[in-house]
Amino acid sequence: MKLPLWASALAGTLLVQTVCSFASISVPVLGPPLMMRAGLSPESIGLVSALSAAGICWFLASGGAMLSHFGPIRTLQLGMVCMALGIVVLSQPLGLLGLLGALAMGLGNGPNTPAGSQILIRHAPPAHRTLIFSIKQAGVPLGGALAGLVAAPVAAAYGLSVALGLLVAILLACCLLIEGFRGALDTEKGPRQPGWARALVQPAEMVRCVGALRAHPSLPVLTVIGASYSLMQACLTAFVATFVYTRHSASLAEAGQVVAVMQCASMLGRIALGWVADRMGHALRHLGLQAILSGAAVSLLVVAGDEGRWALYACAGLVGFTAIGWNGVHIAELARVAPLALVSSVTAASSLFGFVASVTGPLIFMALVSAGAGFEAAFHVMAAQLVAVGLACLFLKPR
Structure with a gap:
């Protein structure tokens, strides 16, 4: 039976x-041994997250020119190949030089939002559009949960190199699998742009995008x-596993389970x-209220570990539902x-500015931890900025 085009x-x-x-989320989950191999401190995983976000930016x-030239599905395929190459570089014990692999991972991960939006906005039924976008964006935490449940145990059982090799293999397999969608979904190409590669390094293209x-x-x-x-989500993704591992004496597998929850x-x-x-029907107010609840949930997560593992898992679930559940809306x-x-x-x-925040957030967080403020204070600072923006949105007049 042939699926409807929107399906x-x-x-x-x-x-x-x-x-x-x-x-992408498996990398910070494997942060402690990965940074140890590179000869860097555990909180240096923030550099990996920041550079990956910079690649997305x-x-x-x-x-945009690349997306128009190749079409959304082909661009997604090229992105997954780039991510696989980035993991290969990152897996090498090259110190700070190896972090260039994180930049390549981000560059390959970048097409997901604009390519996915281009496909879905043309095919999703309007009455269920937000739900369909949210289901697509649910792939982010679904992949993150699999990262916590699969990557850490594989690394513990077979070693870091095997876990990273598994990531590369899965990316390349998916690249081949979605070839079957190209005929139906790559019909939305723009005019072919032979200069798409030059556009990747032209400031004028960046200005046009923001305009x-x-x-x-x-x-x-x-x-x-x-x-x-x-900004908040980047810090949670980058540091929760390391926070649980270093502050609550959890094993790498236990830290991965908290991330999975x-x-x-x-x-x-x-x-x-x-x-x-x-x-x-009022997305901005919805997002503002959710931001306030998210900030409160993050603050609870910081103190939850003192109440036992059950509280840590419960608060991790609350943080996931609120602070990482916003993107589809x-x-x-x-x-x-x-x-x-x-x-x-x-x-x-819009996502560009989001990923600029994803670059700066982990760097600020890492600076606070390195300066002696600790993981707890750094999480509270990030929660406070989200609450402040949420309050501002609630008091804005609807347009």
Whole structure:
């Protein structure tokens, strides 16, 4: 039985989102032994997260010509190959030089948001658009949960090299698997652009991308709250496993289980909150209230370990549902208010600012920890900025 086109679009984008998330989140889950191999301190995993986010920013700012030239599915395939190459470089004991692999991973992960949005906005039924976007974005925590449940135990049983090799193999297998979607979904190419490679290093292309945010008055506010959420999410993804491992004397496998609980709850949160947002019809207020709840949940997570493992797992689930469950609602609202011809440009530009926050967040967090403030204070600072932005959104007049 042939699937409806919207179902094929959702299946293909969800698969790629899940696999890319699995690969990218597995790296910080394996942070302690990976940094030890490189001769760096445990909190240096923040450099990996920051450089990976910088690679995503690079694509979001300059990759529009590449997306138009190749079409969304082919661009996603090229991205997964780039991620695999990045993991190979990162796996080598090259010290700081090996961190260039993290930049390549981010560059390969960058196409997921604009390519996925370009595919889904044209095929998702309008009455269920936010839910469908949220299901696609649920691939991020689904991949993260698999990272916590698979990557850490494989590394513990067979060694770090085997775990990293598994990531490379899965990325390449997915790259081959989605070839079957190209015929139906790569029909939305723009004009072929022979200069797409030059656009990756041209500042003018970055300026053009950001200019798309002038297309609707709600876009700047949505971009600000998306950046605030992204900063918080980047710190949670980068440091929760190391926090549990170093502060609560957990094994690497136990730290991975905490991450898995957080990511599973996020997967449920993205779908449930997408369903709620479709019925509330006021995405900005929804995101503001959720930001306040998210900040409170993160602060609870910081002190939960003192109450026992059950409290740690429960608070990790609450953090996942709230602080990492926002993305589907956000992306769907961006796609809704953007002119149809600018959907990929708008989502890329807004996500660009989000990933700039994803670069700076782990660096600020790492600086606070290195200065002696500790993981607890650093998490509280990041939660406070999210609450402040959420309060501002609640008091803004609806447009």
